[in-house]
Amino acid sequence: MADHMGGSGTGGGEQLLFLTDDQLRRGIEAMFFAYRGFTADPDRILNERGYGRAHHRAVHFISRSPGTTVNNLLGILGVTKQSLNRVLRTLVDDGLVESRVGSHDRRERHLFLTEDGLELERHLSEAQRGRMRAAYREAGPEAVAGFRLVLEQIMDPDLRRHFKTLKEGQ
Amino acid sequence: MADHMGGSGTGGGEQLLFLTDDQLRRGIEAMFFAYRGFTADPDRILNERGYGRAHHRAVHFISRSPGTTVNNLLGILGVTKQSLNRVLRTLVDDGLVESRVGSHDRRERHLFLTEDGLELERHLSEAQRGRMRAAYREAGPEAVAGFRLVLEQIMDPDLRRHFKTLKEGQ
């Protein structure tokens, strides 16, 4: 099924797709169930250490962009500073994150993972990558390309900007 | 890129994939950002009416399987009966869901959407389908097939069972 003309080019605009509500509904349910699996392994690890998903997100993006500022993180995570601050405070108090006053602009705080923070990040991301790796292997390389392409289209434009910045940038 | 041997067959086992941690990390971030977009439109609608995602999930799966029991819903949603019950109670009180005592087994409650419930469900799912449809169109049919394939592999086995039951069943 679904072998009309191919054309897997990235920039391609509309193609002749007949998408029934039922097909779309299956995609929606797939997203729902898959996201549960996607977060299941990290959730277990976090739970053991008394953290939640919010801590994972902070740790992930600090690891991804060491020295990032609070404001930048707020843009990526899309939460209020109060929410983020509560999470960051516990991470700093627990010695997983270091917050350094900016040298250029001393209002800013630059965030870094400590050794312990890096250890947790490795643990979490290894678990999550393990599942993704297994899924990718089962599905095959073409499926993976499609997977990423569709996900990118589902994003809100400003989040896609963040995503692409992370993708390309350093 | 990624054009070794193709072989997009569904049951295929391992293929020669070289997956760097960086490629996997991008997939993980794609899931994170995409899920935000995925829920953004329904969240807006729910917010206007004073409901949350938990209500959406209940309404969705009741709509999907009218007459389903509370226990079945618990298995699908993976929450405690107390959590689900709180949500169901407000939906019943607000006249969006009808809870009928089972005729065969009168301990069970069978759940149905009322006219108002159907109206909300249509509103929510039309918004969500709209985004999925647009994403599918942009990404193309092959990408969509890959998208669904990878998502299915990310699921936990028991959730995959639920997913497939919903996919095929009635």
Place this chain on the structure above:
DNA sequence: CTTGGAAAGTCAACAAGGCTGACATAAACT
């Protein structure tokens, strides 16, 4: 017919993690 247990509902208490609003401080900008 009695009793064990499953299904469902309810109450209470708690925690995580969102939110808003108000306010403080320091630093940078104009």
Place this chain on the structure above:
DNA sequence: AGTTTATGTCAGCCTTGTTGACTTTCCAAG
């Protein structure tokens, strides 16, 4: 000097998850 920006913090609220305890209903097996 005055304004804006970046951050932090306090207080309070909401949703949605949790556990634990208890009741009611009612099927089904002894």
